[in-house]
Amino acid sequence: MTLLHEGLPIAEASAATGVSAHTLRYYERAGLMLTPVDRASSSHRRYSDADIAWVRFLTRLRWTGMPIADMRRHTDIVRAGDATIAERRELLVRHRAAVRTQLEEITASLAAIDHKIDIYDREIS
Template sequence: MTVTESTHSISEAAELTGLSTHTLRYYERTGLMLTPVDRASSTHRRYSEADVRWVGFLTKLRSTGLPIARVRQYVELVRTGESTVADRLELLLIHRINVAAQLDEMTNSLAAIDFKIATYQGRTPTE
């Protein structure tokens, strides 16, 4: 990190990512951060823009149901370097298939809910 690069305190990083400071500490403690979070001379965490972007991506993976163990596997592959690009791609492609299936299931469930709402409102769903 360069001296001129903008950094964020843990509370600022929490606000930027929508996560709690507890979750950010958890991500660091369990090895989910791509690189170690920098520390100020006071030992307070200083999150770089790259750290914030990485946490944003981790959040997306988690919000789509990727288990922590698989997230950790992905992180380890990224850390290993370019030789793991095919493995990372495969992990993400498999996860994408699962997310697409979940979306289809949710879409079908939403249609059933909409039908029932329309029924309770006394109209046909096609009106």
């Protein structure tokens, strides 16, 4: 999967990012791409290195539970230029705090599961 100067077709972009072609199309329709995705003369999408990197970042945000509206807000302010760096940072700082809270809850739940497994292991032995 090498990126040619024309960009990757959607199937290869899907493989490169780990998201479905449907998701790539959705991100475009939802206004989540930083710039319009290039099109070949056949009108098929062609994803640049920058597009692939951006989709990977969006995917990380989704995996950590960021709502689409916040993802869209972040995309909008990135597009607005360097004057929005502080605002971008603040949005990500707030999201990081939410992710840390999630991690604490998951860690506590994992500890409870591990405890229960230990109890069962003792009973089986």
